Amino acid sequence: xxxxxxxxxxxxxxxxxxxxxAARRLGVDIPVLCHDPRLEPVGVCRICLVDIGEKKLxxxxxxxxxxxxxVRTSTPTLDACRRGLVELLLSDYPCDAADRFKxxxxxxxxxxxxxxxxxxxxxxxSTAGARTADVGGILAGGGRPVDxxxxxxxxxxxxxxxxxxxxxxxxxxxxxxxxxxxGKGYASRIAFDLDVPMGESTCVACGExxxxxxxxxxxxxxxxxxxxxxxxV
Amino acid sequence: xxxxxxxxxxxxxxxxxDPASLRELASRLRTPLYRLEGLxxxxxxxxxxxxxxxxxxxxxxMACHLAGGDGVADALEVEMAGRDDVRVEETSCLGCCELAxxxxxxxxxxxxxxxxxxxxxxxxxxxSVERPAPRAWRCDPYGTGSRYRVLSEALAEESxxxxxxxxxxxxxxxxxxxxxxxxxxxxxxxxxxxREETVPKYVVCNADESEPGTFKDRVIxxxxxHLLVEGMALGxxxxxxxxxxxxxxxxxxxxxxxxxxxLRTARAAGLLGRRVLGSxxxxxxxxxxxxxxxxLGEETALLEALEDRRGEPRNKPxxxxxxxxxxxxxxxxxxxxxxxxxGILKHGxxxxxxxxxxxxxxxxxxxxxxxxxxxxxxxxxMGTTVRELIEEAGGVSGGRALKAFAPGGASxxxxxxxxxxxxxxxxxxxxxxxxxxxxxxxxxxxxxxxxPLAANVVRFFRNESCGKCVPCRVGTEKxxxxxxxxxxxxxxxxxxxxEKLQLLLCETSICGLGYVALNPLLSVAEHWPHEVPGSPGSxxxx
Numbered sequence: 054x055x056x057x058x059x060x061x062x063x064x065x066x067x068x069x070x071x072x073x074x075a076a077r078r079l080g081v082d083i084p085v086l087c088h089d090p091r092l093e094p095v096g097v098c099r100i101c102l103v104d105i106g107e108k109k110l111x112x113x114x115x116x117x118x119x120x121x122x123x124v125r126t127s128t129p130t131l132d133a134c135r136r137g138l139v140e141l142l143l144s145d146y147p148c149d150a151a152d153r154f155k156x157x158x159x160x161x162x163x164x165x166x167x168x169x170x171x172x173x174x175x176x177x178x179s180t181a182g183a184r185t186a187d188v189g190g191i192l193a194g195g196g197r198p199v200d201x202x203x204x205x206x207x208x209x210x211x212x213x214x215x216x217x218x219x220x221x222x223x224x225x226x227x228x229x230x231x232x233x234x235x236g237k238g239y240a241s242r243i244a245f246d247l248d249v250p251m252g253e254s255t256c257v258a259c260g261e262x263x264x265x266x267x268x269x270x271x272x273x274x275x276x277x278x279x280x281x282x283x284x285x286v
Numbered sequence: 287x288x289x290x291x292x293x294x295x296x297x298x299x300x301x302x303x304d305p306a307s308l309r310e311l312a313s314r315l316r317t318p319l320y321r322l323e324g325l326x327x328x329x330x331x332x333x334x335x336x337x338x339x340x341x342x343x344x345x346x347x348m349a350c351h352l353a354g355g356d357g358v359a360d361a362l363e364v365e366m367a368g369r370d371d372v373r374v375e376e377t378s379c380l381g382c383c384e385l386a387x388x389x390x391x392x393x394x395x396x397x398x399x400x401x402x403x404x405x406x407x408x409x410x411x412x413x414s415v416e417r418p419a420p421r422a423w424r425c426d427p428y429g430t431g432s433r434y435r436v437l438s439e440a441l442a443e444e445s446x447x448x449x450x451x452x453x454x455x456x457x458x459x460x461x462x463x464x465x466x467x468x469x470x471x472x473x474x475x476x477x478x479x480x481r482e483e484t485v486p487k488y489v490v491c492n493a494d495e496s497e498p499g500t501f502k503d504r505v506i507x508x509x510x511x512h513l514l515v516e517g518m519a520l521g522x523x524x525x526x527x528x529x530x531x532x533x534x535x536x537x538x539x540x541x542x543x544x545x546x547x548x549l550r551t552a553r554a555a556g557l558l559g560r561r562v563l564g565s566x567x568x569x570x571x572x573x574x575x576x577x578x579x580x581x582l583g584e585e586t587a588l589l590e591a592l593e594d595r596r597g598e599p600r601n602k603p604x605x606x607x608x609x610x611x612x613x614x615x616x617x618x619x620x621x622x623x624x625x626x627x628x629g630i631l632k633h634g635x636x637x638x639x640x641x642x643x644x645x646x647x648x649x650x651x652x653x654x655x656x657x658x659x660x661x662x663x664x665x666x667x668m669g670t671t672v673r674e675l676i677e678e679a680g681g682v683s684g685g686r687a688l689k690a691f692a693p694g695g696a697s698x699x700x701x702x703x704x705x706x707x708x709x710x711x712x713x714x715x716x717x718x719x720x721x722x723x724x725x726x727x728x729x730x731x732x733x734x735x736x737x738p739l740a741a742n743v744v745r746f747f748r749n750e751s752c753g754k755c756v757p758c759r760v761g762t763e764k765x766x767x768x769x770x771x772x773x774x775x776x777x778x779x780x781x782x783x784x785e786k787l788q789l790l791l792c793e794t795s796i797c798g799l800g801y802v803a804l805n806p807l808l809s810v811a812e813h814w815p816h817e818v819p820g821s822p823g824s825x826x827x828x
Contacts, residue, residue: 096601096757099794111791114600130793137790141760190783191764192771215753224318234318234596234753235327237579241753244318247305248327255319262426 055120058129072113072124073101081274086105086142086267087216092225095217099138100164103184104128106183136168140189145186147197147211148174149218156260160267161214179217184211197242202252206271213270219243219262227261243270289317289594290577293332302333310414320431321594322731326617328410328596328752329577330377331536338370342408343377344389344398347654348498348696348728350379351742355387357558358398360668363578367406373408378580378749379498379696381536383415383655383726393539420509423665424641425625427632433512434557437519441565450524455773459635461647466620467493467694467724467798469712472627475617479525479607483613487517487527488529490611490618493534493541493635494501494587496580498746499726501718503621504650507534507541507664510625511548515571517624519558520631522569524615530571535587536578547571580750584797585618587752598754599797622725643669654679657686658729666710672760673706675727682731689732690813694723696743697802700736700807719809736817740810741769747803757790758800765791765804784808 054065066075071094076191091259096112098159103113104125113126125131142161149160151174160258165172173186185193197210215234223232231254235244245254263271292315296307303326312319313573326332344359359376366372382388387399391408394415398404407413427436443449448646453767458473477485495503507514518530534542549571552558579597581587586600589611610616624646630638639647646669655661657743659680666675682688688703695708699720701708709716715722730739748762765787772779788808791800805817815823
C-alpha cells in the first residue's frame with residue numbers, strides 16, 4: 054500500500070492506483086470528461102489535471118499515485134485551466150446539443166453549469182441561426198457534419214470533443230473495433246471503418262458508444278419526444 | 287513498424303491508398319479498418335487520392351515566409367491552371383531552409399527562383415538540386431583515418447562494465463546535453479537506461495528534426511553518418527541494447543542514402559551485427575522512414591509511430607528510458623548528440639570543454655536561415671555570439687540591419703537586435719529570454735513585419751498539432767483564427783483571450799508543442815508591441 058494526501062486528506066491505496074481513483078475512494082470526484090472507470094484512461098481532455106508539486110500539472114486519470122504524494126485538486130491555476138478548457142470545448146459546441154436524446158446526462162454541459170461558464174446555447178442567448186457561439190472571448194468554430202445514416206444512432210461531429218470514450222468502448226467493452234480517429238489536429242474526427250457513414254460501416258448498432266459518450270455527439274435516433282424511460286437532457 | 291511499412295509499400299505500388307486495397311490489407315493483416323484509416327489520414331506522406339504525374343509541395347513556413355514565399359503556391363497554381371497532371375499543394379517546413387523559398391517536386395527539394403522558370407523545370411524534370419559539398423567537421427575525430435576506433439577500443443577492454451562506467455563518466459565530464467532541443471544531460475540518460483533491468487532494450491535515434499529553420503541533423507547525417515552509427519553502437523553497448531532504430535524524416539532522401547551506405551560498410555567490417563568485432567556485444571541498426579509530421583520529433587509520438595499507431599505523444603511519466611518502445615527501456619537521442627559521442631570519447635572531456643569559448647563547452651551545429659547572405663549549417667564553438675555567427679554566415683542579406691532573431695527554431699522566442707551579443711549556449715540564451723532549442727538561428731532583417739511572422743509560426747503549430755489533447759487541438763486553432771482576423775482587419779487582438787489560451791496551452795497540453803505554440807507571438811508582443819494591436823505594450827502608447 055502507498056499513502057497519498059489529496060486536498061489535505063490521506064488515504065492508503067494499492068500501488069498502481071491512479072490519482073483519480075484514489076480521490077474517488079476518498080469521496081473526491083475530480084471532474085473529467087474523457088475518463089470512464091470501465092475504460093483504460095487516456096488523459097486527453099485535461100479536465101482532471103491536478104497539482105502534485107511538479108513543474109507541470111498532471112492528469113489524475115492516467116497518473117499513478119506515488120507514496121507520500123501530495124495532491125491538490127483545486128488551486129487558482131487549476132480552476133482557471135478547467136474553466137478555460139470547458140470554454141474552449143463550448144466554443145465549438147452546437148447550441149442545440151441538449152435537445153438530443155441521450156441515455157445519460159450531457160457531462161460537458163453539466164460541468165459548464167458546475168463551473169458557472171456562461172454559454173449562449175439552448176435558448177440562453179441569441180445564436181442568430183449559427184450552430185455555435187463565442188464563449189469567453191474564444192471564437193466559435195463550426196462546419197463539422199451530422200451523420201444520420203445509422204437507424205439507431207445520430208452522430209453530430211460538431212458536438213464531439215474527441216474524448217476517445219466511444220473508441221475504447223467499441224474496442225474494449227464490445228470488441229467490435231469499428232470506431233477510430235481520422236485526420237489530424239483540429240480537423241480530427243471520429244470515424245467508422247475507412248471513414249464511411251456510420252450506417253454503411255460494420256457497426257452493429259449495439260449502442261455502447263452512445264452510452265459512454267459524454268456529450269451530444271452520439272445520441273439516439275427514432276425516439277419520439279417523451280418516449281418512456283429516456284431522459285431528455 | 288509493420289503496418290506503416292505495409293502502407294508505404296502499398297502506396298508505392300498503387301500510387302495512393304485506395305479503399306479497396308486498404309480493405310484487402312486489413313483483412314490480410316487481420317487489423318480493424320479504422321486502424322488503417324487512422325494512420326492513412328494522420329501522416330502527411332500517405333495519399334488517399336490518385337496522385338498526378340507531378341506534385342509540387344511548396345513550403346509555407348518560417349524561412350520560406352521570410353524569403354517571400356507567401357503566395358508562391360497560389361502563383362504556381364495559376365501557372366499550372368488547367369493541367370490535371372499537376373498538383374500544387376502547401377506543405378510544412380521541408381528541412382532545406384537554405385534553399386528558401388523552397389518546394390519539393392516529386393520528392394526532390396529545390397529553390398523556387400522565378401515562378402515561370404520553376405514551373406517549366408518542374409514539368410520537364412530539369413530542376414537542379416543544389417547540394418553543399420561535403421565538408422571537414424571539427425567534431426570528427428577520424429578525418430581521413432580509420433574509423434570506429436572508439437568502439438573497437440571500448441569492446442577490447444578487459445572488463446565491459448568498467449568500459450561502460452568510463453564512457454558514462456567521460457560524457458558526464460564533458461557536460462554533453464541533448465542537442466534535439468530539451469538539453470537533457472546525455473551521460474545521465476545513458477546511466478539511467480543502463481540501470482534498467484527489463485530487456486530487451488532499444489536505442490532510437492531521433493532523426494526527425496522538422497521545426498522550421500532546423501536542418502543541422504540532415505547535414506550531419508549526409509556528411510558524418512559514421513559518427514552517428516558509432517554513437518548509436520556505443521549507446522547500445524553502454525545501456526545493453528542489441529537493436530537500434532534511426533527514425534528518419536521522409537524528406538531526407540540523401541541522408542538515407544548516406545546512412546544506408548554507412549550501415550552496409552559497418553556490417554561488412556563486423557562493426558554491426560552478431561558479436562561485434564568478436565566481442566559479446568551484438569548490435570544492429572535499421573532505418574525507419576517517418577510517414578511525416580513535426581510532432582513525430584516528440585520522442586513518445588515517435589515511439590507510437592514505431593508501434594504502428596498515430597503519432598500522438600504519450601502522457602509522461604513514464605519516460606522512454608523506463609517504458610519506451612514496446613514498453614521496454616529505450617535510449618532516445620538526437621542525431622547530433624549521438625554523432626558527438628565518438629569525438630568526445632576519443633579525445634576526452636577536457637578536450638571537449640576546451641573547444642568552447644571561455645566557460646562554454648564544446649561545439650554546436652547551428653542551421654542558419656532567414657535573412658543572411660550564406661544560409662547553411664555552421665559548426666560553431668559553444669559561446670559564439672549570435673552576432674558573430676551572423677557575420678560568419680555573410681551578414682544580414684542585402685547589407686540590411688538586423689531587426690530580430692530566433693536562436694533556436696520556430697519555438698524559440700524572438701529577440702531584438704540589441705541582444706545579438708548573447709553567447710549561444712543553453713543557459714545564456716535562456717537568460718536572454720529565449721533558448722538554444724533545435725539549433726536553428728533564424729535571422730530577421732530590418733523592415734520585416736513581425737506580426738505576420740509570429741502568425742506564421744502559430745499557424746505552423748496549429749497545422750502540426752496531432753489533435754490528441756484539447757488545449758493544443760482547439761487552442762492553436764482559436765489563436766490562429768484570432769491572428770488571421772487581426773491581420774485581415776487591423777482590429778486589436780483580444781489580449782485577455784490570448785493570455786487565457788497561453789495559460790491553457792502552456793499548463794495543460796500533453797507535450798511541448800502546446801507549451802511553446804504561442805511563445806513566439808508573446809515575445810513579438812513584448813519586444814515590438816507597436817506591431818501587435820491589442821497587446822499590453824501597444825495600449826500604453828495610445
